[in-house]
Amino acid sequence: MKKEGKRVNSRLDFEMDGKILAKSKRSQVTIFIIIAVVIVALVVLIFMIYPKIKNTTISEENPYSFMQSCMQDKLKESVESVSSQGGSVSPEKYFLYNNSKIDYLCYTNEYYKPCVVQQPFVSSHIEDEINNNIKDYMNTCLNNLQTNFQKKGYTVSLKKGSSSVELLPKRVVARTNSTLTLTKGNSQNYNEFNIILNNNLYELASIASSIVKWETNYGDAETTLYMTYYKDLKVEKYKQSEGTKVYILTDRNTGNKFQFATRSVAWPSGYGTGETV
């Protein structure tokens, strides 16, 4: 093993095509460190990607999970959109606040007068708006569900039903009463697909409704009363120059928000005499 002209030491040299790859102990250590870093990076990468892999796996095996997985982002996006726009996907009578169209839940264009309620049932209106916004996507997800199981060799029978959205305490539930039958040897039935999103919109919409009652009766609402009653609630009220008030309700724990506008018992500037805006 000893080579002439070479200094003998304890290093382990690797030879390839006559070239010595490692010249010293230090270079060996460097290689080991590089290998270790690569391994750690791979592990981190796997852990980062794993949840997505896991989701895909689950969604492919269970129709309910498939629907939850397929719909949850759309439902979340829709809920956040209506929450920031006074409960409507496309507000008609709105106030532009920080580049966001905020629907009026109670409005009068006159000065000195209490507002006229524009949305008598805030929760029901929100449910309808979200449902209208997601139902096409729900249909697409049902089609994907069908295709997915057909590819896996199942005979799939899908009866599409209507969809609905319900605001419930601490959650929003999107529902379709479709029926899915999967047959591969034996048959399995799946009825009513529920997509659940953890969100406090039910609670926030109830507070909004209460504020609207105050606005229409007294022309204003006292924000501190709500914050005293509801410990995790933050109520902000921003009065605008032409009499509009923008309310922002925030759940301090979850960060969920609901914002809406009102215009009630507004006063003109200076010696204004009561014309409309």
Place this chain on the structure above:
Amino acid sequence: MKNEIRLMIFFAIIIVSLGYVSSIGVSYCCEKTTDGAWCQSVDSRDKCATGNGLSAPAPTSCESTAYCKLGTCIDSQKGECMENTPQQKCQQSGGLWDARAPDEIPQCRLGCCLIGDQAAFTTQTSCKQLSSLYGLETNYRTDITNEVTCIASATSEDKGACVFEQDSAKTCKFLTQKECSDISKQNSNVSFHKDFLCSAEELGTNCGPTSNNPKTTCVEGEDQVYFLDTCGNLANIYDASKIKDKLYWTKIVPKENSCGNGSRTGNAESATCGNCDYYSGSTCKSFDRQQDVRSPQYGNNICRDLSCTYQNKKYQHGETWCADSGGVSKITADEKGNLLSITGQDLPGGSYTRLTCYNSEVTAEPCAEFRQEVCVQSDLQTSNEVFRNAACKKNYWEQCLNKTNEDDCDNPELGDCKWINSGELKSDLSDGDKEDLNKIVKAKPGQITKTYLDNGKIEEGINAFISAKGALSFGGDLNTIGNFDEEKYFQFVCVPKYAPGYDLNPKSDLEVGKTQASCALATSSCTIIYSDSVTGRTSRTKDDCDPKNGTCQCLPEDGPWLLYRANMCQSLGDCGYKVSYQGTDSNQKNWWDFIWRSAFQDA
């Protein structure tokens, strides 16, 4: 009417009103406007949306139409009732419309809905709805007629140790009696021990105190920090002195008998006691080095201090106060709302803001713009500290100009007005009275008495005026004139106590006209003479004066007219000379410069 000012005010109001009447003309009721609002009164039928089954616009008020008649809209399924809802909109939303007020409609009557340890003041249908949502039995009480009593009646159900066998071991869960009986449906050997904790030694379960390594937790809906037993069940409120106390780990101790009960701060930031209280300014939170000043002695939860620090000042949780935002007065009132003091001045662009401190966070809540609302603060003195309370209050200034006597003007129930000297001498003042007045005003201390006049007839009056002017020019105010029976000599007028603001960017000519007309209420004229302060020469012409050098003075003949007039002018709104809320003036240096410019422009 002898009083010229009141006559002028009267005509100004008539002019403004005529402008208004001509501007509104006929109004129409739109079932829906083109911009999407329901049931609005508009000045042109073109603003009403048509088609889609909408009613044609009616040239009448909305109250007179069937489609926009307001009433209560009822959701009979959810038990919700919303007042002031248009009939058509209600029906379109699937509701039942009723012309009566909610308290006259049986379905809308409110009662107390007790669900578990929660309470809601709601309708009976809504109570049933809540029952199904939460899966809990409800108790609907119609005898409770207000929300505060309802919330106070919420009581927690009896809880205790639910002992049962699991995997051949005797274990325990801290539950309500009903929850425990649910377990007994699947397990034959279940016993409920009311008021006992699972850590009670005498129950002989595998659950015990975490005395050696105490663990604590926060509970949703509750303020306090609780101990946990070895099985993860809730125990009593965290009290560092009781970790080895067997009795404390045996039976439930109510919070009234727990550590630090009644603490003024709700045991905020206490390392040893977890009896937090939201209303006193603390609540259970996971310990955070960034937010908490000290760590708990045991466990990882603490009574978080909910107070705020704002501009290096500490405010308690729940306090509200008026922002020192500049350009607005500081208004204080007593606990009953009676006005105590007004300091400062309302300046153009100045707007009131209320600040609130809740959950360690300060939030700014602007009052209505243009000082249509003012912020009034009242400080409640407790045993050793002050609790601030502020509110944005409507500025009732509109009727001030119509009031013609002091009693009506000063009556706080009739508006936010003040009775002030208009600066105009009474028209029936005798020469003797004028001489008396000049002597009074001249005799006041702090005046500039060194004047050089060559007109003997008006010497006294000019002297008095220069005194007043000098005071104003050098930062003084009306107080330098001192007290005397002003009403004997001067006409008084009722003006807003808190000067309203004007939109500095008016959107229409009508608005500009209104603003000008309202400021013009203070317009008046007096004879001026020109006096060179260097040479002392006076004349009724400006030939010898150079206003740019500041050597000339405007000297009206009727006493301290300008000071009073300026005060009246400023009280009417954003009129006359005022610096902006940011402290900048446009071109004028002060009232005098303002008058000078006006005088020279007019000349």
